[in-house]
Amino acid sequence: MPYVPHTTADTRAMLEAVGVSSMEELFAEIPQTLRPKSFDLPPGMSEMDTRAKIEDLSSRNNTSLVSFLGGGFYDHYVPSAVDALISRGEFYTAYTPYQPEASQGTLQAIFEYQTAVSRLLDMDCSNASVYDGGTALYEAMMMAVRQTRRVKVVISETVSPIYRILLGTYTKNLNLELVTVPHASGATDFAAMEKAVDASTACVVVQNPSFFGCVEDASALFASAKAKGAVCIVSAYPVLASVIKTPGKMGADIAVAEGQSLGLPLSFGGPYLGIMTCTKAMVRQMPGRIVGRTTDSQGRTGYVLTLQAREQHIRRQKATSNICSNQALCALRCLIHMCLLGDEGLRRTARTCMENARYAAGKLSRIKGVTMLTHGPVGNEFAITLPRPAQDVCLAMIGRGFVPGFPLGRYYPGLENSLLVCCTEKHSRRDIDILAAWLEDEL
Amino acid sequence: MSTVFEKSVPGREGVWPDAPEHDMGEMLPADLTREAPAALPSLSELDVVRHFSMLSRKNYGVDSNFYPLGSCTMKYNPKFCEDIAGLPGFSRLHPLLPQLPRGDELTQGALEVMYETERWLCEITGMSEFTLHPMAGAHGELTGVLTMAAYHADKGNKKTKIICPDSAHGTNPASAAIAGYEVVSVASKDGIVDPDALAAVLTDEVAGMMMTCPNTLGLFEKNLPKIVDMLRSVDALLYYDGANLNAIMGKMRVGDAGFDVVHVNLHKTFATPHGGGGPGSGPVGVCEKLVPYLPISRVVKDPSGRFHLRYDYPKSIGYVAPFYGNFGVVLKAYAYMLRLGREGLIRVSENAVLAANYMRKLLDDVLEVPYDRICMHEFVASADKQSHKGVRALDIAKALLDKGYHAPTIYFPLIVKECLMFEPTETESKQTMDEFVKDLREILAQAETDPAAVQTAPVTLPVTRLDETAAARNMHITQDM
Numbered sequence: 001m002p003y004v005p006h007t008t009a010d011t012r013a014m015l016e017a018v019g020v021s022s023m024e025e026l027f028a029e030i031p032q033t034l035r036p037k038s039f040d041l042p043p044g045m046s047e048m049d050t051r052a053k054i055e056d057l058s059s060r061n062n063t064s065l066v067s068f069l070g071g072g073f074y075d076h077y078v079p080s081a082v083d084a085l086i087s088r089g090e091f092y093t094a095y096t097p098y099q100p101e102a103s104q105g106t107l108q109a110i111f112e113y114q115t116a117v118s119r120l121l122d123m124d125c126s127n128a129s130v131y132d133g134g135t136a137l138y139e140a141m142m143m144a145v146r147q148t149r150r151v152k153v154v155i156s157e158t159v160s161p162i163y164r165i166l167l168g169t170y171t172k173n174l175n176l177e178l179v180t181v182p183h184a185s186g187a188t189d190f191a192a193m194e195k196a197v198d199a200s201t202a203c204v205v206v207q208n209p210s211f212f213g214c215v216e217d218a219s220a221l222f223a224s225a226k227a228k229g230a231v232c233i234v235s236a237y238p239v240l241a242s243v244i245k246t247p248g249k250m251g252a253d254i255a256v257a258e259g260q261s262l263g264l265p266l267s268f269g270g271p272y273l274g275i276m277t278c279t280k281a282m283v284r285q286m287p288g289r290i291v292g293r294t295t296d297s298q299g300r301t302g303y304v305l306t307l308q309a310r311e312q313h314i315r316r317q318k319a320t321s322n323i324c325s326n327q328a329l330c331a332l333r334c335l336i337h338m339c340l341l342g343d344e345g346l347r348r349t350a351r352t353c354m355e356n357a358r359y360a361a362g363k364l365s366r367i368k369g370v371t372m373l374t375h376g377p378v379g380n381e382f383a384i385t386l387p388r389p390a391q392d393v394c395l396a397m398i399g400r401g402f403v404p405g406f407p408l409g410r411y412y413p414g415l416e417n418s419l420l421v422c423c424t425e426k427h428s429r430r431d432i433d434i435l436a437a438w439l440e441d442e443l
Numbered sequence: 444m445s446t447v448f449e450k451s452v453p454g455r456e457g458v459w460p461d462a463p464e465h466d467m468g469e470m471l472p473a474d475l476t477r478e479a480p481a482a483l484p485s486l487s488e489l490d491v492v493r494h495f496s497m498l499s500r501k502n503y504g505v506d507s508n509f510y511p512l513g514s515c516t517m518k519y520n521p522k523f524c525e526d527i528a529g530l531p532g533f534s535r536l537h538p539l540l541p542q543l544p545r546g547d548e549l550t551q552g553a554l555e556v557m558y559e560t561e562r563w564l565c566e567i568t569g570m571s572e573f574t575l576h577p578m579a580g581a582h583g584e585l586t587g588v589l590t591m592a593a594y595h596a597d598k599g600n601k602k603t604k605i606i607c608p609d610s611a612h613g614t615n616p617a618s619a620a621i622a623g624y625e626v627v628s629v630a631s632k633d634g635i636v637d638p639d640a641l642a643a644v645l646t647d648e649v650a651g652m653m654m655t656c657p658n659t660l661g662l663f664e665k666n667l668p669k670i671v672d673m674l675r676s677v678d679a680l681l682y683y684d685g686a687n688l689n690a691i692m693g694k695m696r697v698g699d700a701g702f703d704v705v706h707v708n709l710h711k712t713f714a715t716p717h718g719g720g721g722p723g724s725g726p727v728g729v730c731e732k733l734v735p736y737l738p739i740s741r742v743v744k745d746p747s748g749r750f751h752l753r754y755d756y757p758k759s760i761g762y763v764a765p766f767y768g769n770f771g772v773v774l775k776a777y778a779y780m781l782r783l784g785r786e787g788l789i790r791v792s793e794n795a796v797l798a799a800n801y802m803r804k805l806l807d808d809v810l811e812v813p814y815d816r817i818c819m820h821e822f823v824a825s826a827d828k829q830s831h832k833g834v835r836a837l838d839i840a841k842a843l844l845d846k847g848y849h850a851p852t853i854y855f856p857l858i859v860k861e862c863l864m865f866e867p868t869e870t871e872s873k874q875t876m877d878e879f880v881k882d883l884r885e886i887l888a889q890a891e892t893d894p895a896a897v898q899t900a901p902v903t904l905p906v907t908r909l910d911e912t913a914a915a916r917n918m919h920i921t922q923d924m
Contacts, residue, residue, distance in 0.1 A: 001787060003519055003714070004794045005872040011797070014873060018800040018817075023793040026800060026817060027694045029663040036696040041566055044784025047523050054778055058532025060552030062540075069537045072765075079458040081488055087525070089506030090499040095515055095849070096720040100911075101904045102844045104444075105502035106719035109495070112447050115921040120481045125920050128720065131578040134765050142621075162765045169738070169761035170585075173592050173623030215475050243467055245475050267528075268553050269538030269766025270578060271722035280924065289720065294914035297899070302906035306914040312581070312617035313855070317626040322617035325579040325710075329718030332495075339447050339491045340457040343483040351463040354470050377471050395544040406539055425460065 002044070066431050067403040068360075070381045070422025071211070072133065072160050073272075074261040076239065076349065077426055079340050082263050086333050096289075096325065100304040101296075106328065107303035110291040113335040120241050120338070120346075121255040122248025123277035127288040129331040130323055133258025134163040136274030137205070137235050138170050139321055140254040143278070143285040144203035144231035146320070151176050152200045154193055154225075157183045158210035159235060161411035186212040186374035186383055190221045197224070203231040208244070212408075212420065213357070213381030214374050215244050222251040231282075238262050238275060239353065240379045242346040247277075254278045263337025264330055273327035273334060284310065287321030349425050353380035356423035356432065363436035364421065369443055373408075373418050381422040383408060383415075387443060390419040396442045402435055444501070444905075447494050448922050451484035457491055501905045502719070503849045509875055511802075513821045513852035513864025514612070514659060516689045516711035518795075521782065524715065524775040533774060538766040541740075547751045554750035557742045557767060560777045561726070567788065568688075568705050569698025570728030574737045575773050576764040580686060583706025583725025584618035584653070586738060586763045590729060591651050591680045591704060592622060593736035593760050600678060602650035608636050610660060610856045615653040615684060624650060631858060634660045634814045638669050645673055651680035651704075655687050656697070657819035659856045659864075661799065671701035680704060680733075685725075688712045689868070690796055690819035693789035703730045712791075713776035724772035738763045794869035795820040798876065802867050805880040809887045813859055821866035823859050834890035834897045836861040841908065842886040842900035848879055 006014070020026055045053070067075070086092065090105060097103030097110075114126040130136050141153055155164065157180050167178060177200075181193045188210055197204060204225045206218045222232040234247040236257045241247070247255030259273040260266070278286055284307065292306030312319035341349065357380045365372050369387035386393055390407035397404045409416035423432070467476050486494070503510065510517035528534070536553055540546045547554065561573040577583035588605065595602045605619035606627045616626040627649070630640050635658060652674055656664040664670070674681050683697040683705035689712045691697075697705050709715050709724040717723070729737060735758040743751050767773075783791065796819055803822045807815050810824035826836040840850030840863070852864040867876055890897050901907060918924070 001790050002782060003521060004790060004869050006794065010873040014797055014801040017804050023797065026796045029665065029817065030695050034695050034700045036693065037569065037699045039566065039693050039785060041563060041785035044787040045781055047782060050778055050782045051523060051527065053781065054527050055530060057552035057555055058530040061532045061536050062549040063532055063535040067537055069539050071539055073538055081492055085492060085495045088499040090502040090504045092716045092718050093504035093506045093520055094502050094719045095510065095512055095517055095717045099840065099844060099850050100909050101901050101906055102503040102849060104905050105498040109498055115448060115923065116483055118921045119483065125924055131582060132765060162762065165762045169589065169763055215471060217475055242481055243477050244471065246477055265534035266537050267534050268536040268770040270769035271771050290920055292914035293919040294910045296906040297908045300906055302909045304909045304911050304914050313613040316613045317616035317620035319617045322581045322585055322614050322621050324581045324614050325721040325723045327722045328720030330722055336491065336495055339484050339486055340488060342457050342485045343480045345458060345460050346483065348460045348462055351465065351467060352460065355463045355465050358470060377475060391544045403543065410542055
C-alpha cells in the first residue's frame with residue numbers, strides 16, 4: 001500500500017517481535033464501546049486519478065479574471081528561483097530546529113530573515129514569523145498590554161477591518177477595551193486618536209498605507225502617545241516599506257506586516273506569514289521563535305533557537321503566547337525573494353506599483369460621476385466613490401472579465417458606493433485602460 | 444558559512460525588475476519618503492541559488508534522514524501533493540474573491556476542496572462540523588477554547604477554569620490562558636489521568652479539560668469513559684488535542700468517545716511537510732451543540748450541489764483567521780486523504796503503532812522504558828541509567844546526529860526523567876529501524892566505555908555543540924544586533 005514499506009514478511013517479523021499475533025491485538029486497550037460508530041470514507045485512488053480529480057477542481061476556479069483586488073493581499077510577480085529553492089527537501093521536510101547542529105540551514109536562514117525584515121521595517125529585531133499579518137497585530141497588541149499593564153487599545157478604523165474583527169474575537173473574554181477611532185473621509189483621524197489616548201492606554205494602532213491605500217505619517221501621534229506611556233504599533237505593507245517613511249522613523253515600538261506580498265502566492269488566503277518586529281527594549285515581550293547567533297565548542301559561528309524562556313513549552317500557561325509553530329517555510333520564501341530582488345529591485349517594484357496606481361487613479365477619477373474617496377497621497381491602492389452601489393458595478397464588471405476592486409460597503413457601512421482599487425507591477429497600462437473604458441460604460 | 448548580507452556586493456543585480464518612469468519624489472512628498480535604503484543584499488541570481496542550496500545541505504529533513512521525533516509525526520510527505528498545491532487554479536486565487544457579489548461562483552473548486560476536507564475530517568473524528576480556519580495546532584486549540592467559552596457564555600454558565608493533565612503539550616495551558624482561563628493542572632498516575640486526582644479539582648467553575656489520547660507517553664487513556672462522565676456532570680467540555688491522531692484512525696473516533704472539541708494537525712497526520720517549523724494547519728471539529736459558535740466563514744453545499752461561503756451565524760466567535768486558514772496546506776492534506784482512502788488511513792495507524800511497538804521491543808533491554816507495555820504510535824524511554832554514568836539524554840541525542848539520524852524528542856514529557864520519545868511512523872522500513880537501533884545500541888555501549896566521546900558529540904556536522912546560554916545572554920538576533 002502507498003507509503004508503507006513493509007512486505008508481508010516484514011510485518012510478520014515485527015508482530016512477532018512485539019509479541020502479538022495480529023494488528024488488531026495492538027489496539028486491544030481500546031474497548032469495544034469506544035470503537036468507531038462508522039468510518040465511512042471512499043476507497044483510495046491512484047496518484048494519477050487523485051491528481052486528475054484535483055486538477056479538475058482547480059479548473060472550476062476562475063483565475064482568468066483581470067483583477068484589481070488588493071486589500072492587504074497582493075498579486076506580485078515571484079521569480080522562478082524562489083520555487084526552485086524552496087522545493088529542496090532538506091528545507092521543506094525538516095522540522096522545527098530543536099537540534100541546532102542538524103538544522104543550521106533553517107536556523108541561519110531564519111537569522112537572515114530576521115535581519116532582512118528588521119532592516120526593511122527599520123526596526124531593531126524580529127521573530128521567526130507568526131501565522132499571518134492579523135495574528136501578528138494581535139500579538140503586538142498583547143505585547144503592549146503585558147508591557148504597560150494597561151487595558152485600553154486605541155485603534156484606527158483605517159486598520160484592516162478583517163484584522164479588527166480578528167482582534168475582537170481573540171480578546172472577547174479578556175479584560176481589554178478596544179476603542180476604534182472612526183476614519184475621516186478615508187484618512188486616519190490622528191487628532192481624534194491623540195485625544196483618545198489616556199493614562200489607561202496600552203497602545204495605539206495604525207496601518208500604513210491605510211486600508212484605503214493612503215500613505216500617512218504617524219510620527220506626531222506616536223510622540224504624544226509615548227509621552228503618555230502608550231506603546232506605538234504600525235501594521236505595514238512590506239513592499240512599500242522599501243520606499244515610504246518607515247515604522248522605525250515614525251518612532252514605532254512594534255511594526256508588523258503581512259508578508260504574503262514578498263514572494264508568496266495568493267493561494268486563496270494562505271499559507272501567508274506574519275512579520276513581527278520591535279525595538280530592542282520590547283524583545284522579551286515578543287512571542288514566537290527567535291534565532292540567535294552563537295558559537296560552537298570550537299569557537300565557530302552557529303545559530304540556535306534562543307530566549308526560549310518566553311515560550312509555551314517552557315513556561316506553559318505563563319508563556320508570552322500559545323504560538324508554537326511559525327511559518328518558517330514562508331519566511332524562507334520571503335527571504336529568498338528579497339535576496340533575489342535586492343534593495344533596488346524591491347524599490348523598483350514598489351515604484352512601478354505606485355506608478356500604475358497613479359495612472360489608474362487618474363483615469364478612473366476622470367470618469368463622470370467618479371471621485372476619489374481620499375485626498376492625500378496614496379501608495380499602490382486607492383479608493384473611489386461611484387454614482388451607484390459598488391456591488392452592482394462590480395458584478396457587472398465581473399461579467400466582462402474584470403474585477404474592478406473591492407466594494408468597501410462590505411466592511412464600512414456608509415461607503416456602499418466606494419471601491420478599493422489596487423495595482424501591482426503585473427498590471428499593464430492596457431489592463432488599466434480597459435478597466436477605465438468599461439467602468440465608464442457601466443456607469 | 445557567511446551570511447547572505449556578508450556576500451552582498453553593492454551594485455550586483457539579481458532579478459532586476461524594469462525601471463519605472465517616475466522617481467519617488469514625483470509620487471510622494473519628501474517627508475513621506477524613506478530616507479536610507481533597507482540594505483537588503485545585492486546578489487546575482489546564481490549567488491542566491493548557491494547560498495540557499497548550501498544552506499539546505501546543513502539541514503536534516505525526512506527526505507534525507509530518519510526523523511523519529513516523538514509527538515511530531517515526521518512521516519514521509521508524498522511528492523505529488525506539493526505539485527497539486529502549486530496548481531495555478533488554486534495558487535492564483537485571491538482570497539477576497541468569494542466576498543464579491545456572486546463570488547462563490549468564481550471559486551467553486553476551492554470551496555469544494557474545503558467542504559470535502561471538512562466532511563472527511565468529520566467522518567475520521569466523529570464530529571458534527573469542522574472549521575479549517577486555524578492555521579496551526581496551537582491556533583486550533585485557541586479556536587476550540589474560544590468556542591467552548593462562547594458556549595458557556597451563551598448558556599449563562601460561570602466558568603473560569605480549564606484543566607490540563609501534567610503530561611499535556613505546553614500549548615494546551617498556554618492556549619487556555621490566553622483565552623482568559625485559569626489553568627488547573629492534574630497529576631497523572633501510572634502515566635494516565637487519575638480520576639481521583641481529577642475529582643479533587645473538578646468544580647462547577649471548570650469550563651473544560653484538554654486531553655490527548657493516546658497521551659504524550661504513547662499510552663491509551665483507559666479511564667476515558669469515566670472522565671467523560673465526570674466532566675458532563677458539571678457541564679464541562681472535553682477538548683481533544685489531535686497531535687496523536689496518527690495512532691487511532693479507524694480504531695477510535697474521538698467524537699464517539701465523548702470529546703466535544705478536537706483539533707487535527709494536518710501537518711502531522713495528513714502528511715503535509717513541516718517546512719522547518721511551519722506552515723501548519725489545525726482544523727477544529729465540534730459536536731452538535733458547539734456548531735453555532737464556530738468561526739466564520741463556513742462553507743455549505745446547497746441542494747443543487749453548489750458551494751457557498753456563509754457569514755450569517757449570529758453566535759459565531761467571529762474571525763480567527765483573515766480567510767479560510769492555510770488553504771494550500773489543506774489542499775495537500777485533501778490530496779493525501781483521497782489517495783489513501785478508508786483502508787489506507789486505517790493501515791497508516793496500524794503500521795504507525797506497529798513500528799513504535801517494534802522499536803520499543805528492540806530497545807527495552809538497553810534503555811529503561813517506564814511504561815513497558817503496548818504503546819500507541821510513540822513511546823518514551825529514559826536514559827536515567829546512563830545519566831548516572833554522566834551520559835544524559837541530550838548526549839545520546841547528539842550522538843545520534845553524528846550517525847545521520849535526527850534525534851528523538853528529549854526532555855518531554857516533563858514527567859519522565861531523562862526522557863527520550865521515539866515515533867518512527869508508518870513510513871519507515873523495518874531495515875531502517877533495525878539499523879537505527881543497532882546504531883543507538885552502539886552509542887549506549889560507548890556510554891559505558893567512553894562516556895566522554897558521547898558527551899562531545901556531534902563531531903561530524905557543520906558545527907559542534909552550540910552555546911545556548913551565550914546566545915540568550917548576548918542576544919545577537921540580527922546581523923546588526
